[in-house]
Amino acid sequence: MFKQLAAALAVLLAVGVVAAQEVTYRTHIAPLWQSRCVACHGALAPERADFLLDEKGYAAKSLGPRMDSYERFIAFVAWPDTGALMRRLDDGTSRHAGGKPGNMYVYLGTTDQERADNLKLIKAWVGDGAWNLNRWAKRGDVPMISKEQLDMIQIRY
Numbered sequence: 001m002f003k004q005l006a007a008a009l010a011v012l013l014a015v016g017v018v019a020a021q022e023v024t025y026r027t028h029i030a031p032l033w034q035s036r037c038v039a040c041h042g043a044l045a046p047e048r049a050d051f052l053l054d055e056k057g058y059a060a061k062s063l064g065p066r067m068d069s070y071e072r073f074i075a076f077v078a079w080p081d082t083g084a085l086m087r088r089l090d091d092g093t094s095r096h097a098g099g100k101p102g103n104m105y106v107y108l109g110t111t112d113q114e115r116a117d118n119l120k121l122i123k124a125w126v127g128d129g130a131w132n133l134n135r136w137a138k139r140g141d142v143p144m145i146s147k148e149q150l151d152m153i154q155i156r157y
């Protein structure tokens with residue numbers, strides 16, 4: 001309990017200083033991830049490649065792909081799962097979101113305020129202008145990610 005409170009407090013403090021300070025995985029994102037995502041994406045979860053072999057089976061057990069390290073996590077930002085983190089965590093206001101929040105947005109917090117604050121923090125970490133919902137390849141009306149968009153990605157360790 002204390003650990004969770006401490007993690008929540010660390011995130012709150014982090015949000016307050018986002019503008020002033022560089023956002024890093026180690027200082028800001030890992031604690032947020034530990035408090036909000038570990039239950040379904042932690043050490044018990046399958047590696048992404050295994051997950052893809054049986055998405056429905058794992059999802060039925062509330063297990064998503066494993067993302068409990070920097071290397072694993074950034075695979076859902078840049079490549080190979082380009083934009084997955086953005087599509088799942090978006091609050092529905094981004095271009096190509098169709099006005100609907102991503103299905104992981106709900107896990108960002110227990111209140112609207114907490115979700116908004118945590119989204120702001122993750123957006124700052126991904127990078128100014130890098131919060132794009134495009135995939136590696138074009139899909140429907142959504143164009144493929146561009147080199148210019150990729151260049152804006154920060155994701156500091």
Ligand code: HEC
Pocket residue numbers: 033036037038039040041058059060062063064065076081084085088089103104107108
């Ligand atoms: C209650 C369990 C649960 C929690 C908590 C949870 N997720 Fe998920 N997540 C899943 C499951 C199950 C899937 C796979 C099914 C699907 O695609 O919706 C998934 C899918 C994803 C995907 C898409 C992966 C892909 O292969 O494209 C991303 C990105 C993601 N989650 C990020 C997060 C983040 C970040 C958090 C914390 C803020 C989080 N999730 C919290 C269960 C959870």
